[in-house]
Amino acid sequence: MKVAVLSGKGGTGKTFVAVNLAYANKNSVYIDCDVEEPNGHLFFKPVIMQKTDVNVQIPVCDEYLCNGCRKCVLFCEFHALAYIGSKLMVFDKICHSCGGCEIICPQKAISEKNKTIGHYEYGYSGSIMVKTGILNTGETSGIPIIKQLLKDDPYNTGKDIFIDCPPGSSCSVIESIKDADYCVLVAEPSIFGAHNLQMVHELVKLYNKPYGAVLNKCTDGKNPSADYCQEASIPILESIAFDRELGLLNSEGKIAAQESEHYSKLFISLLEKIRLGVEK
């Protein structure tokens, strides 16, 4: 099964839940799609076996062939091209690599070259395969890295996969949950948490995915996220109490299910509930 862990709001415990599920499941694959700020590897500390650059194509212009007609400049919807001082300038950070400028150029002056925007790496941590995508700082979109990361590959066959999604509810999250069999929504007991839970809830409904919620850092006080779950009939798979010891374990990059009997049991039982949800 493929399980995606998402939250809308940042810092609710996506990585904590995804890492511990993958650990408790054994023989699983953990994929960190939060390519802007990947953190799962800090917990698994995998031995890296393979590292692959992710490239996108950006245009280059042959000055001798270019006659300054500006057709490419007008075509580019992303405003990534400008013709200044008899020279075509390419703003590669905002280029979407659509290839349109090369097609439209009547002089065949435009070709494409590779630009590295980041990389992804494979490694093992015990029985767990850890895949991490990392966007270079200064680059705007990690989508091409997420796409590469999630492509089927020979290592994955038959193993359960746990996908740690980026925060938010935008295109990069869609990319991460597209092929998931089940979505785990992680929420905090605050009105912020509840508001963002609502946003990702809309998203998983839009994509017709089965889902359930994990409420993290719960205290005795109000829990607007639990209220929302009740209102919207979202099954609550687990409520994890706020625990300072757990905060310390997490901050040091330790896997709670490995360090503590309590969390080990908790995540094994959470796995069972997810499996039931997938089979439904």
Add this chain to the structure above:
Amino acid sequence: MKQLLILSGKGGTGKTTVASAFIALSKAEAYADCDVDAPNLHLVSHNDETYSLKGFYGLKKANIDPDKCISCGLCYTHCRFGAVIEGEKYIIDTNSCEGCAVCRLVCPVNAVTMKPNVVGDLMLYRNEKRVFSTAKLHPGNGNSGLLVSEVKKQMKDNAKKDTAFAVIDGSPGIGCPVIASLNAVDMVLIVAEPSLSGFSDMERIIKTARSFETDIMLCVNKYDINTGITEQIKQLCEKEDILFAGCIPYDSSAIYAINENKPVTDYDGKASDAIKQIYVKVFERLLDKV
């Protein structure tokens, strides 16, 4: 107008908690929420209910007229985003379409048109004392960078001419929306968290912010969760020549305040006291700068 942007790299470190406190303490006349993916500032920082709302149009998206389509497949082979779905008649998966218009360019029978596309809502709260600009991206959409630029523009266009400063709540990560929010701000305050994850994310946001000509200050939230890592963060600031603004202790009254729709500084407590001190330091620097 001096612009202060609050960022963090990692999510959930307390950007909105700090931003809403600063807005209340400074009686800010202009502020904005640039976390268009998961906006929350309006939950704790608006004091009236009326706002104006308008749809935000992203790039136009492709649409194939099934009556004109001759199923030649040229759009399918040229689309780099996997947005054309093969079939007897070809159709566009609007969620994958990035609006580049290459399909329209290559279609031999002009079956493709580009259709306007609302990707989010832009909201403006406004009274005689202040303007507050915010937005919400519709689930699953791209173009968050464009929407962020629009949120900032809306704030600037509607603020009074003599507004001295603005407080902007940013989004997590280092990508598109963060880079759009960094454009033309005077100071960035990074809210860090003392964990291995928080440290790693902080290093990446520092690197990202460094490529813009902006002053950077940093504070640590929930510093007592791991005092060892807090110490490492302080050392890094010293090494990187980043001004350290202070530490905020873990305090359950912070979440209590949020759930009452109030900034944390409306209540007494350890976190409230610490944020007030950080506020003085940050604003002295923000406003004294020539």
